[in-house]
Amino acid sequence: MTAVAVARYLLADAVRSQRVVLPVVLQVAVLAVLFGGDPGRLPEPWGASVLTLYPVAAWLALTVAHTEDPVQRGVTVAAAGGFGPVAAGTLLVALAGDGGLAVLSVVWPLVTTPYSASPAVVVAGLLAHLAAGATGTAVGLLCARPWIRRIGRSLLVGAVVVIATAVQPWLPPVGSAVHALERGAGPDAFVLPVLLALGVAVLVAWAGVVRARRE
Amino acid sequence: MLRVEGVHKRYRHGPPVLAGVDLALGPGAPVVLAGGNGSGKSTLLRIVAGCAVPTAGRVTGRPAVVGYLPDRFPAQLRLPADAYLRHLARIRGVRPEPGLLDRLGFAGPRREPMARLSKGNAQKVGLAQALGAGAGLIVLDEPWAGLDAAAADTLADLLAEAAAEATVLVTDHTGRAARLRGARHLRLAGGRVGEAPPPPPAVAIVLRCPDAEQVRRRLAPAGRLEGGRLHLHAAPAESDAVLFTALQLGCSVESVGPA
Numbered sequence: 001m002t003a004v005a006v007a008r009y010l011l012a013d014a015v016r017s018q019r020v021v022l023p024v025v026l027q028v029a030v031l032a033v034l035f036g037g038d039p040g041r042l043p044e045p046w047g048a049s050v051l052t053l054y055p056v057a058a059w060l061a062l063t064v065a066h067t068e069d070p071v072q073r074g075v076t077v078a079a080a081g082g083f084g085p086v087a088a089g090t091l092l093v094a095l096a097g098d099g100g101l102a103v104l105s106v107v108w109p110l111v112t113t114p115y116s117a118s119p120a121v122v123v124a125g126l127l128a129h130l131a132a133g134a135t136g137t138a139v140g141l142l143c144a145r146p147w148i149r150r151i152g153r154s155l156l157v158g159a160v161v162v163i164a165t166a167v168q169p170w171l172p173p174v175g176s177a178v179h180a181l182e183r184g185a186g187p188d189a190f191v192l193p194v195l196l197a198l199g200v201a202v203l204v205a206w207a208g209v210v211r212a213r214r215e
Numbered sequence: 216m217l218r219v220e221g222v223h224k225r226y227r228h229g230p231p232v233l234a235g236v237d238l239a240l241g242p243g244a245p246v247v248l249a250g251g252n253g254s255g256k257s258t259l260l261r262i263v264a265g266c267a268v269p270t271a272g273r274v275t276g277r278p279a280v281v282g283y284l285p286d287r288f289p290a291q292l293r294l295p296a297d298a299y300l301r302h303l304a305r306i307r308g309v310r311p312e313p314g315l316l317d318r319l320g321f322a323g324p325r326r327e328p329m330a331r332l333s334k335g336n337a338q339k340v341g342l343a344q345a346l347g348a349g350a351g352l353i354v355l356d357e358p359w360a361g362l363d364a365a366a367a368d369t370l371a372d373l374l375a376e377a378a379a380e381a382t383v384l385v386t387d388h389t390g391r392a393a394r395l396r397g398a399r400h401l402r403l404a405g406g407r408v409g410e411a412p413p414p415p416p417a418v419a420i421v422l423r424c425p426d427a428e429q430v431r432r433r434l435a436p437a438g439r440l441e442g443g444r445l446h447l448h449a450a451p452a453e454s455d456a457v458l459f460t461a462l463q464l465g466c467s468v469e470s471v472g473p474a
Contacts, residue, residue: 005306008305073266074267075344076306078354079307080306080307082265
């Protein structure tokens with residue numbers, strides 16, 4: 001699969017650039033503070049880590065999309081046989097990062113705090129994190145190349161979008177997922193937000209291909 | 216056969232760069248594209264390679280595996296040369312050709328970030344990723360830039376070998392492409408491509424002069440001073456005049472040969 005090969009290459013390049021370290025450190029720091037004392041019974045404390053994963057995922061996706069400089073990108077696109085596999089590879093790396101951080105965020109309190117959680121609660125927590133992560137990825141990709149060329153401006157626009165949308169408790173999928181966690185809703189309540197977020201992320205990646213082909 | 220059909224390209228807020236390029240390219244002999252600065256050579260190469268899309272027109276029959284070397288291959292890559300070649304080969308679904316870097320005389324570290332490489336060595340990595348993929352289409356933008364003489368000769372051999380089975384399209388400003396055997400020469404001007412006579416190969420002249428700096432300023436072609444000797448490149452039509460002037464200025468001729 002060309003997209004997987006592109007993803008492995010972009011991941012290797014992004015890890016070496018060390019820019020991806022900062023968002024990961026941010027998530028880990030929030031988890032350490034959040035679950036360091038007595039966070040209370042799950043799943044409520046996960047609301048904070050879900051809210052953190054949203055901007056972290058946006059930052060991560062934006063960084064991965066900016067990893068290659070435009071000339072280097074041309075070589076990769078020619079090798080991959082088009083813009084599609086490169087965009088798919090970028091999306092895969094960003095979603096894999098979200099998945100890893102989501103699992104970390106869910107497992108952390110199960111290991112470090114005395115509270116246990118039923119499998120249904122654990123699944124609900126994981127899905128809520130995935131919904132926030134995929135939404136962040138969509139926002140991050142929309143604020144990066146080929147839409148916004150310079151990474152500084154990308155970060156600025158991305159931060160504004162995330163701050164404006166993260167504080168709306170009704171707004172799906174992030175706000176509504178956090179709200180559902182606080183209500184103690186079951187896993188069913190999170191399936192639609194996850195699918196919605198993934199759909200938006202794929203749509204944004206596809207729109208990026210269309211846009212890049214027009215340049 | 217790769218066909219470029221009625222290709223137009225215009226960037227936003229700019230004049231048209233390509234205005235109806237029609238071209239049929241195939242294996243057999245390397246194709247050399249000439250044209251002035253800013254004539255759109257790099258744009259056409261990007262479109263042929265598939266990393267840019269024309270505003271109008273299309274490219275058909277592009278082989279599945281493409282090797283592309285951009286003008287100014289990025290020297291600031293973070294991956295080491297070996298890892299970069301491995302990843303690019305995997306993206307193309309082929310195995311990297313292990314001996315190619317050695318054949319090009321690559322002399323840098325292979326397991327350290329490519330940003331530490333010299334320009335010439337980075338260019339050799341760029342050539343290796345494009346030529347070592349068993350590609351059906353090889354597109355090289357100024358591949359001789361930054362190469363030493365030995366690597367430049369090797370590149371000419373590599374292109375001749377590759378052109379037997381692959382479609383090869385190159386641009387060149389160094390005069391090296393003029394000596395590619397059996398090459399087909401094209402010229403891009405006014406946004407269109409036409410067949411062109413092969414440019415005459417340049418003549419390399421080495422002089423020893425009493426006041427080399429003054430001679431360098433007097434003679435028309437650009438030259439460089441190296442170890443007290445003046446190295447010049449001249450078109451065949453002007454080489455006699457250059458030699459005549461140099462002798463008049465008291466220089467002695469050390470060598471005259473192909474560039």
